[in-house]
Amino acid sequence: MARGLPDLTVYDTFPKLLLHHALVRGGQPAWREKDFGIWQTWSWGEVAEEVRAFALGLKVLGFQRGDRLAIVGDNRPHLYWAMLAAQSLGGVPVPMYQDAVANEMRYVLSHAEVRFAVVEDQEQVDKLLEIKGDCLTLEHVIYSDSRGLRNYTQPFLTSYAKVQELGRTEHADKPAFFEESASLGKGSDLSVILYTSGTTGQSKGVMLTYSNVIMSARGGIVFEGLTEREEVLAYLPMAWVGDHIYSFGESLVAGFCVACPESSNTVMHDLCELGPTFFFAPPRIFENLLTQVMIRMEDASRIKRAMFHYFMGVAKRSGAAILDGKPVGLVDRLLYALGRIFVYGPLLNVLGFSRIRLAHTAGEAIGPDIFRFYRSLGMNIKQIYGSTEASVFITIQPDGNIKDDTVGLPAPDVELKMAESGEVLFRSPGSFLAYFKNDEGTKATKTEDGWVHTGDAGFLDEDGQLKIIDRAKDVGKLNTGGMFAPKYIENKLKFFPFIKEAVAYGDKQDFVACFLNIDIEAVGNWAERRGLAYSGYTDLAGKDEVYQLLSDCVDKVNKDLANDPHLSDSQVKRFLVLHKELDADDGELTRTRKVRRAFIAEKYDQLVQALYSGQKHCSIEAQVTFEDGRKGMIKADLRIQDAVTYQPIKKAG
Amino acid sequence: MSGKRNIGDVILRCDNISLSFGGVRALTNISVDVREHEVMAIIGPNGAGKSSMLNVINGVYHPQEGTVTYRGQTRRAMKPHETARQGIARTFQNIALFKGMSVLDNIMTGRYTKMKRNFLWQALYWGPNLKEEIEHREVCERVIDFLQIENIRKTPVGRLPYGLQKRVELGRALAAEPDLLLLDEPMAGMNVEEKEDMCRFILDVNDEFGTTIVLIEHDMGVVMDISDRVAVLDYGKKIADGPPEEVRANQDVIDAYLGVAH
Numbered sequence: 001m002a003r004g005l006p007d008l009t010v011y012d013t014f015p016k017l018l019l020h021h022a023l024v025r026g027g028q029p030a031w032r033e034k035d036f037g038i039w040q041t042w043s044w045g046e047v048a049e050e051v052r053a054f055a056l057g058l059k060v061l062g063f064q065r066g067d068r069l070a071i072v073g074d075n076r077p078h079l080y081w082a083m084l085a086a087q088s089l090g091g092v093p094v095p096m097y098q099d100a101v102a103n104e105m106r107y108v109l110s111h112a113e114v115r116f117a118v119v120e121d122q123e124q125v126d127k128l129l130e131i132k133g134d135c136l137t138l139e140h141v142i143y144s145d146s147r148g149l150r151n152y153t154q155p156f157l158t159s160y161a162k163v164q165e166l167g168r169t170e171h172a173d174k175p176a177f178f179e180e181s182a183s184l185g186k187g188s189d190l191s192v193i194l195y196t197s198g199t200t201g202q203s204k205g206v207m208l209t210y211s212n213v214i215m216s217a218r219g220g221i222v223f224e225g226l227t228e229r230e231e232v233l234a235y236l237p238m239a240w241v242g243d244h245i246y247s248f249g250e251s252l253v254a255g256f257c258v259a260c261p262e263s264s265n266t267v268m269h270d271l272c273e274l275g276p277t278f279f280f281a282p283p284r285i286f287e288n289l290l291t292q293v294m295i296r297m298e299d300a301s302r303i304k305r306a307m308f309h310y311f312m313g314v315a316k317r318s319g320a321a322i323l324d325g326k327p328v329g330l331v332d333r334l335l336y337a338l339g340r341i342f343v344y345g346p347l348l349n350v351l352g353f354s355r356i357r358l359a360h361t362a363g364e365a366i367g368p369d370i371f372r373f374y375r376s377l378g379m380n381i382k383q384i385y386g387s388t389e390a391s392v393f394i395t396i397q398p399d400g401n402i403k404d405d406t407v408g409l410p411a412p413d414v415e416l417k418m419a420e421s422g423e424v425l426f427r428s429p430g431s432f433l434a435y436f437k438n439d440e441g442t443k444a445t446k447t448e449d450g451w452v453h454t455g456d457a458g459f460l461d462e463d464g465q466l467k468i469i470d471r472a473k474d475v476g477k478l479n480t481g482g483m484f485a486p487k488y489i490e491n492k493l494k495f496f497p498f499i500k501e502a503v504a505y506g507d508k509q510d511f512v513a514c515f516l517n518i519d520i521e522a523v524g525n526w527a528e529r530r531g532l533a534y535s536g537y538t539d540l541a542g543k544d545e546v547y548q549l550l551s552d553c554v555d556k557v558n559k560d561l562a563n564d565p566h567l568s569d570s571q572v573k574r575f576l577v578l579h580k581e582l583d584a585d586d587g588e589l590t591r592t593r594k595v596r597r598a599f600i601a602e603k604y605d606q607l608v609q610a611l612y613s614g615q616k617h618c619s620i621e622a623q624v625t626f627e628d629g630r631k632g633m634i635k636a637d638l639r640i641q642d643a644v645t646y647q648p649i650k651k652a653g
Numbered sequence: 654m655s656g657k658r659n660i661g662d663v664i665l666r667c668d669n670i671s672l673s674f675g676g677v678r679a680l681t682n683i684s685v686d687v688r689e690h691e692v693m694a695i696i697g698p699n700g701a702g703k704s705s706m707l708n709v710i711n712g713v714y715h716p717q718e719g720t721v722t723y724r725g726q727t728r729r730a731m732k733p734h735e736t737a738r739q740g741i742a743r744t745f746q747n748i749a750l751f752k753g754m755s756v757l758d759n760i761m762t763g764r765y766t767k768m769k770r771n772f773l774w775q776a777l778y779w780g781p782n783l784k785e786e787i788e789h790r791e792v793c794e795r796v797i798d799f800l801q802i803e804n805i806r807k808t809p810v811g812r813l814p815y816g817l818q819k820r821v822e823l824g825r826a827l828a829a830e831p832d833l834l835l836l837d838e839p840m841a842g843m844n845v846e847e848k849e850d851m852c853r854f855i856l857d858v859n860d861e862f863g864t865t866i867v868l869i870e871h872d873m874g875v876v877m878d879i880s881d882r883v884a885v886l887d888y889g890k891k892i893a894d895g896p897p898e899e900v901r902a903n904q905d906v907i908d909a910y911l912g913v914a915h
Contacts, residue, residue: 036794037806147799148857265804628849 012187013210015088017252022048031077032259052178055085057167065090068112072096073120075234075260078144082118088182094193095238097591106131113137122148187211197590205436206388216391216430217249219412230256230278235267241388246280271352279359283366311339319376344377367495368404391430395466406465422457423472476507482569496553497522511573513611538579554643568648579636585625661689670719679705681889692866694876697886703869712736742831744822746838752811763828764789796827816847836868
């Protein structure tokens with residue numbers, strides 16, 4: 001077994017792993033949470049006790065083997081422990097997106113036939129109360145933060161502490177029960193149901209067994225050489241498979257410590273204080289960090305700015321090569337060492353990456369500039385490719401041979417093959433059991449002999465690394481005959497800091513046209529610098545100057561596309577800037593912030609028509625959902641701009 | 654406090670208060686009772702004497718006539734820091750925070766009346782004083798957690814938007830662990846969302862800590878929603894006092910707000 005991992009044939013479920021860690025490293029930190037301004041720590045021994053108390057409390061309330069336990073809230077140790085508690089009773093946790101509106105939660109709760117729900121606070125309790133009447137199976141709601149809930153008298157509401165109290169009394173009565181119950185499970189049992197975010201319509205409940213999650217986590221640990229000494233920050237939605245593997249699975253397999261931020265607003269600050277050794281984030285987080293650095297650098301003094309730009313130049317030249325262990329000249333090496341003292345070190349420290357050994361990114365393509373920026377600073381950031389159905393890992397970029405445009409080599413024990421349509425299929429120990437109560441969906445995704453369709457189109461390059469172009473079903477054709485890969489174009493546009501989201505159209509059309517969303521922070525700052533007055537998002541998005549700014553971005557993308565023989569037809573001919581931010585509450589994005597192209601096309605049909613009809617203006621009225629759930633209408637008259645396109649460059653000869 | 658809050662006995666009684674500045678009569682013969690654990694609103698048109706009333710309760714103004722009885726102690730003149738020690742805290746119409754200090758430090762100043770050691774000890778920052786400081790810091794952190802301002806704990810107050818500054822000011826008042834909290838237009842100049850947040854916090858304070866609250870507010874929707882009782886002032890006189898529904902229907906109040914031919 002690699003580097004002292006527990007024997008996973010014996011410890012084949014999470015409850016068993018928990019008890020194992022409590023035994024061999026009972027005093028070492030397992031979970032941290034910042035509370036009242038101080039990092040509180042629980043050791044493995046303490047965590048086992050907390051889990052036991054909660055599990056036995058659940059049992060007293062009537063939790064049975066096979067029952068589902070919904071978990072709703074920000075990342076909190078108590079909620080992760082609730083997962084372990086459910087698992088040690090032979091139950092199945094169903095983590096849910098904490099920012100989902102009541103309606104979306106209703107579907108998951110009734111579909112998963114949840115009997116018990118553990119929620120974070122009043123906000124979530126209120127949502128559950130709203131839909132409780134429709135979720136007939138829901139019997140108990142347990143909350144961990146009692147603030148504001150004093151006057152709630154519903155008999156089915158219980159506090160987390162109260163459940164633990166019941167459990168502690170129960171434990172005094174039956175001291176052997178917990179361990180017996182925890183050791184009953186086996187690797188092939190169902191460990192968790194993760195509902196997909198619904199990029200492709202109604203969300204599906206992906207059933208993962210213990211061995212799926214454990215073997216996939218083990219694969220990641222072995223491939224990257226992670227140890228029990230890592231520290232990670234758990235801040236991504238608990239319902240997302242990424243968080244489940246990185247913050248829960250890997251921690252329990254390797255026995256390292258996971259920290260939860262104080263609140264979702266303080267993540268960056270907590271990151272800086274904690275200094276994790278391993279960090280997993282979707283590209284947008286890295287992008288936001290970089291945007292912040294750039295904005296702050298513009299406000300820095302002239303000397304600092306000059307230093308920053310000079311040494312970033314050095315890093316760009318040689319940083320990535322040094323990280324990959326490739327030969328680099330002596331002068332550059334010395335300059336890079338100086339840069340590390342004056343710029344890179346302090347910068348990484350500000351970002352909270354001083355101790356970082358490794359970072360992973362996945363979920364979307366990361367902008368090459370962003371990716372290179374971090375690598376050139378000496379941070380080993382890698383792209384991985386995965387899915388919920390694979391328990392994350394399908395491919396990981398290998399050390400020493402990292403390419404911007406591929407997602408790397410297959411992870412340990414993962415097999416890949418390409419369908420004739422270009423779709424990528426995989427088979428791995430992590431591949432899911434089935435979709436919950438959806439045999440049709442399962443059949444469509446997983447073949448008899450275990451191959452799983454990813455739905456992504458891609459191919460292997462000469463080194464055997466996987467390159468993903470787009471969702472297989474989204475790749476279309478222009479009327480001119482050229483290939484149309486919308487995500488590819490959108491990603492190129494989104495790599496500009498001013499563009500937050502882009503939605504490209506072109507399938508069965510004469511040319512490509514797109515909607516753009518400005519990044520209010522970056523464009524707002526840009527406008528401020530130019531003394532451009534604006535009253536809000538809609539106003540700023542409609543400014544001529546902003547159109548000009550985005551027009552330049554589109555122009556650069558078109559130049560780039562003209563160079564690509566396959567995609568030169570996909571140059572953006574017309575675009576408009578949307579008057580509102582695309583939002584998951586309006587159904588325009590999934591909860592993991594992926595654009596739902598078809599839905600948007602339907603909702604803004606008027607605008608799409610206008611893009612292809614040669615109109616110069618189009619007025620639109622659209623519904624928005626405010627954060628408190630109320631709805632309102634926004635009216636705007638949008639300008640449509642033509643972009644310059646370029647002749648494809650013919651290869652000489 | 655546990656369970657539903659019980660509105661208790663009168664803890665603050667103002668008897669026949671009259672206050673004038675030179676020839677201007679700000680308050681004329683006003684009597685108001687505040688009961689334990691209730692949320693009471695004082696409303697009225699501009700210049701009706703609402704803030705003067707708070708200032709009298711708070712000890713900033715000393716009325717020429719009448720008395721204030723707080724928890725059985727009757728007084729006419731008392732200094733603000735003395736009332737603060739008695740457990741009365743307040744916020745101001747115009748934010749009165751230390752702009753250059755961090756949110757945490759501002760909230761710590763709310764602990765001033767509870768600090769036992771003199772400033773020489775405090776300057777030493779060692780031994781028993783360190784222990785005391787940690788205790789105070791803990792109270793402040795609970796307030797920060799309560800108001801959900803963890804992310805701006807270390808930010809200088811001057812850099813915060815108005816709505817948040819108001820929240821910090823409430824935080825400073827809460828740090829004094831008051832029995833009676835006076836809020837002077839806590840929601841002035843806020844947008845709808847900020848107002849809703851603030852209402853939530855006020856109700857939560859009342860609920861969780863059982864704090865009695867007297868507030869001045871112009872937004873009628875807010876007043877009718879959150880208060881147990883409303884007193885209406887007009888030209889320095891009390892024209893109505895009672896539950897919100899009753900006050901809403903009172904003809905004098907309608908006249909005061911809509912105006913009548915005099």
